[in-house]
Amino acid sequence: MLLVGQPTRGVDIGAIEFIHQQIVKLRDAGSAVLVVSVELEEVMSLCDRILVMFEGRIVGEIAASDADAKTLGLMMGNASEAGGNA
Numbered sequence: 553m554l555l556v557g558q559p560t561r562g563v564d565i566g567a568i569e570f571i572h573q574q575i576v577k578l579r580d581a582g583s584a585v586l587v588v589s590v591e592l593e594e595v596m597s598l599c600d601r602i603l604v605m606f607e608g609r610i611v612g613e614i615a616a617s618d619a620d621a622k623t624l625g626l627m628m629g630n631a632s633e634a635g636g637n638a
Contacts, residue, residue: 554578557588592621606630
């Protein structure tokens with residue numbers, strides 16, 4: 553299992569691409585990967601499933617293929633319009 557928090561914070565574009573490739577390579581090899589990031593594009597591009605937390609609680613879950621910035625933003629604000637709120 554790989555747990556990464558803010559994997560690309562503060563690195564240049566070339567390093568971001570390399571880091572993303574390594575994460576995907578591990579995922580494709582069968583490793584479980586948990587990515588914690590505030591970068592929505594990063595989360596949507598690397599993850600199969602996205603869980604959103606608000607005030608320490610999981611308030612939403614969505615497949616990355618169904619996610620967009622608006623939906624994730626609503627979940628992040630714990631808005632009732634977002635699907636999967638708890």
